[in-house]
Amino acid sequence: MLRILIVEDEGLFRDMLKISLSSIPNMEVVEAVSDGEAAIEAANRLKPDVVLMDIELGSEPNGISAGRAIKEENEEIGMIVLSAHKEREYLNLIAKEEYSGWSYLLKQTVSDAGSLVRAIEGAAAGLVVMDPSVVNGMKPRSGSVTARLTPRQQEVLSMMAQGYNNTSIADRLVLGTKSVENYINAIYQELSLNHDCTLHPRVQAVLSYIRDST
Numbered sequence: 001m002l003r004i005l006i007v008e009d010e011g012l013f014r015d016m017l018k019i020s021l022s023s024i025p026n027m028e029v030v031e032a033v034s035d036g037e038a039a040i041e042a043a044n045r046l047k048p049d050v051v052l053m054d055i056e057l058g059s060e061p062n063g064i065s066a067g068r069a070i071k072e073e074n075e076e077i078g079m080i081v082l083s084a085h086k087e088r089e090y091l092n093l094i095a096k097e098e099y100s101g102w103s104y105l106l107k108q109t110v111s112d113a114g115s116l117v118r119a120i121e122g123a124a125a126g127l128v129v130m131d132p133s134v135v136n137g138m139k140p141r142s143g144s145v146t147a148r149l150t151p152r153q154q155e156v157l158s159m160m161a162q163g164y165n166n167t168s169i170a171d172r173l174v175l176g177t178k179s180v181e182n183y184i185n186a187i188y189q190e191l192s193l194n195h196d197c198t199l200h201p202r203v204q205a206v207l208s209y210i211r212d213s214t
Contacts, residue, residue: 002026007035007063008032014032016110024116036062043070049124050078050124051070054083078124083106100203101126145212146213193208
């Protein structure tokens with residue numbers, strides 16, 4: 001059972017999140033609060049698996065600041081940033097080497113149960129998961145390492161960034177799971193990932209994808 005803390009200042013949307021999550025098996029909303037200070041207190045007290053955090057809370061600390069404060073005290077807590085923005089400046093807030101267990105989800109995507117579940121499960125597992133519409137709008141920057149990947153490798157990496165596991169990628173691309181594993185290993189090699197790093201290679205690959213895209 002994944003225990004979830006909701007942080008959202010709009011009462012109607014907060015209630016909608018609670019209703020949406022209550023219909024998903026193996027997920028439990030442990031509390032719902034409306035501001036950053038209450039979020040930090042509740043996270044420290046309840047130790048949820050995941051915090052679903054609005055990026056703009058109408059007061060300080062905002063969602064990113066509150067999320068960082070929570071992660072500093074509870075590194076194992078997954079953090080999902082809820083936003084209405086696709087702009088690069090917002091994505092850059094979580095595309096940093098020291099961050100894992102962060103997901104970025106657009107508010108309009110919350111009604112898509114599949115995307116919501118992938119974001120929650122990915123954040124809980126320490127991965128980095130991006131909103132599908134954000135990922136679909138990304139293009140590798142010319143001259144970047146990601147741009148050197150083959151079209152199929154880029155497709156696999158984009159699905160990794162959306163939180164799909166290997167089996168789901170295989171199903172969606174009509175490939176064998178072994179083929180997907182081979183593509184992922186080739187991606188890791190092409191990106192020259194640091195296997196001595198504390199971050200999982202999948203996290204490193206997704207962070208590279210975000211940084212190398214426009």
